[in-house]
Amino acid sequence: MRSDIKLxxxxxxxxxxxxxPPEMSVKTSNRAGVAGVIEQPAAVVQESAYVTAITQFDHAxxxxxxDAGLAQLLKVCxxxxxxxxxxxxxxxxxxxxxxxxxxxxxxxxxxxGGIRYSMNVTLDEVRALAMWMTWKCAxxxxxxxxxxxxxxxxxxxxxxxxxxxxxxRYTTEIAPLLSPEGDIPAPDMGTNPQIMAWxxxxxxxxxxxxxxxxxxxKPINIGGSAGRNEATGRGVLYTVREAFKTMNWxxxxxxxxxxxxxxxxxxxxxxxxxxxxKVIAVTDIEGGLYNSxxxxxxxxxxxxxxxxxxxxxxxxxxxxxxxxxxxxxxxxIPAAMENQINRSNAATVQARMVAEGANxxxxxxxxxxxxxxxxxxxxxxxxxxxxxxVSYFEWVxxxxxxxxxxxxxxxxxERIMLRSFHDVxxxxxxxxxxxxxxxxxxxxxxVADATSTRGLYP
Numbered sequence: 001m002r003s004d005i006k007l008x009x010x011x012x013x014x015x016x017x018x019x020x021p022p023e024m025s026v027k028t029s030n031r032a033g034v035a036g037v038i039e040q041p042a043a044v045v046q047e048s049a050y051v052t053a054i055t056q057f058d059h060a061x062x063x064x065x066x067d068a069g070l071a072q073l074l075k076v077c078x079x080x081x082x083x084x085x086x087x088x089x090x091x092x093x094x095x096x097x098x099x100x101x102x103x104x105x106x107x108x109x110x111x112x113g114g115i116r117y118s119m120n121v122t123l124d125e126v127r128a129l130a131m132w133m134t135w136k137c138a139x140x141x142x143x144x145x146x147x148x149x150x151x152x153x154x155x156x157x158x159x160x161x162x163x164x165x166x167x168x169r170y171t172t173e174i175a176p177l178l179s180p181e182g183d184i185p186a187p188d189m190g191t192n193p194q195i196m197a198w199x200x201x202x203x204x205x206x207x208x209x210x211x212x213x214x215x216x217x218k219p220i221n222i223g224g225s226a227g228r229n230e231a232t233g234r235g236v237l238y239t240v241r242e243a244f245k246t247m248n249w250x251x252x253x254x255x256x257x258x259x260x261x262x263x264x265x266x267x268x269x270x271x272x273x274x275x276x277x278k279v280i281a282v283t284d285i286e287g288g289l290y291n292s293x294x295x296x297x298x299x300x301x302x303x304x305x306x307x308x309x310x311x312x313x314x315x316x317x318x319x320x321x322x323x324x325x326x327x328x329x330x331x332x333i334p335a336a337m338e339n340q341i342n343r344s345n346a347a348t349v350q351a352r353m354v355a356e357g358a359n360x361x362x363x364x365x366x367x368x369x370x371x372x373x374x375x376x377x378x379x380x381x382x383x384x385x386x387x388x389x390v391s392y393f394e395w396v397x398x399x400x401x402x403x404x405x406x407x408x409x410x411x412x413x414e415r416i417m418l419r420s421f422h423d424v425x426x427x428x429x430x431x432x433x434x435x436x437x438x439x440x441x442x443x444x445x446x447v448a449d450a451t452s453t454r455g456l457y458p
Contacts, residue, residue, distance in 0.1 A: 060440035111147035114188025225394035233267025235386015260336025
C-alpha cells in the first residue's frame with residue numbers, strides 16, 4: 001500500500017451487536033505503517049430490532065397449526081451477504097465501508113426491500129427489517145418475499161460525488177443477488193430516488209442495457225411510478241381512516257401527532273391535514289413543534305423547504321420527542337426509527353390509536369402495555385405497507401413498459417390497503433387477539449401455505 005494513502009474504516013462488521021459502539025476516532029497502524037482512523041457510530045442503548053421481530057414471530061406462530069420444522073424455516077433468513085468495499089473520497093483518502101443485503105424468504109416471489117444508509121445499521125437490524133418485509137408483502141397479498149439492505153455510513157457527511165461513488169460500489173458488490181426476477185431494492189432511511197437511479201444505472205451498465213425493473217422508488221423519468229414517493233404516508237392514513245370508520249369514531253377533525261418528520265411522517269401529516277384532521281404536533285431529529293389549534297402544514301412545508309429544518313417555525317411551540325409520545329390525541333403516528341415506544345415510555349401514551357408509520361417502532365413489552373390500556377395499534381406490516389404496494393405497481397409497470405396515471409395508482413393502493421385492513425381486523429376478532437398478532441398470523445400462514453405448496457428441494 002502506498003504510504004501517502006490514508007485508510008479509513010467506516011465501521012467494522014457488527015453482526016450480532018445490539019448496541020452500537022461509542023463514536024470515536026482511534027488512530028491505528030497496519031503492517032505497512034499507514035495511519036488509519038476507525039469511525040464508529042454513536043452509542044445507542046436500545047432493544048434489538050431482531051429480538052423484537054423474533055419475539056413477535058414466536059407469539060403469533062402459537063396461533064397457527066404449523067409443523068415445528070416449517071416454523072423454524074420461516075423464522076430464519078434464507079441468505080445473508082456482508083460486504084466491505086473501498087471508496088475514494090474527494091480528498092484522495094480511501095475509506096472502507098461495510099454493507100449488507102439479506103433475503104429473508106422468497107417462497108411467494110422475488111425478494112423486495114429497501115436500502116438503508118445510517119450509522120446505526122447492524123446485521124441484526126437488517127435481519128429484522130427483512131423479516132418484517134416478508135410479512136408485510138404477505139399481509140397485503142402481493143407476490144414478493146422480504147429483503148433488506150444497508151450501508152454503515154452517515155450520508156449527510158458525504159459529498160454528492162462521494163455518495164454516488166459509495167452507492168455504485170455497494171451496488172456492484174451486491175449485484176450477484178439483484179435482478180428484476182430475484183431481488184428488487186427500494187429507498188429506505190437515508191436513501192432517495194437519486195440513489196435508486198444510481199443503483200439502476202450501475203446494474204444496467206454491467207448488463208449492457210437498461211434494466212429499470214431492478215429497483216423501485218426511482219425518478220419518474222427513468223421508469224419510476226407516479227405516486228410512489230407519497231405511497232407510504234398515504235397508506236398510513238387510508239388505514240387510519242378505515243379504522244375510524246370501522247370503530248364508528250368521527251374522523252373529521254381527529255387530533256393527530258406525528259413522531260418523525262421524514263418522508264413518511266411529513267406525508268402522513270400532510271395527508272391527515274388534507275383529509276380534515278388537526279395535526280397538533282410533529283417532531284424530527286432536530287426538534288419538535290406543537291400548536292393546540294393545529295399546525296398549518298402547507299406553511300410548515302414551505303418553511304422546511306427554505307430552511308432545511310422544522311426548528312424555528314414561529315407558528316408553533318417547541319416540544320421534545322418524549323412530550324409528543326405522551327401527548328393526548330386521537331392518533332399517534334410513530335414514523336421514525338425502531339423501538340421508539342418501549343417499556344420505559346409506553347405507559348405515558350395517551351393516544352386512542354397508534355398507527356405505525358415506521359418499521360418496528362413498538363417493542364413487545366410496550367405492546368402489552370398499550371393493549372392493557374385499550375389503545376388500538378395498527379401494526380407496521382399493515383399500516384406502512386403502502387410503499388411496497390406502489391413499489392409492486394412500479395415493478396409491474398417497468399416489466400410491461402406500460403405506465404399508469406397517478407389517480408389509478410392511488411385508487412388501486414386504497415383498495416389494497418382497505419382490503420388488507422379488514423383481513424387483519426376480521427382475523428383479530430375471530431382469533432380474539434390484537435391486530436399485530438392477527439396480522440402476523442395471517443402473513444405467516446400465507447407464507448407457510450406457499451412453502452408447503454412448493455415443497456422442499458431436493
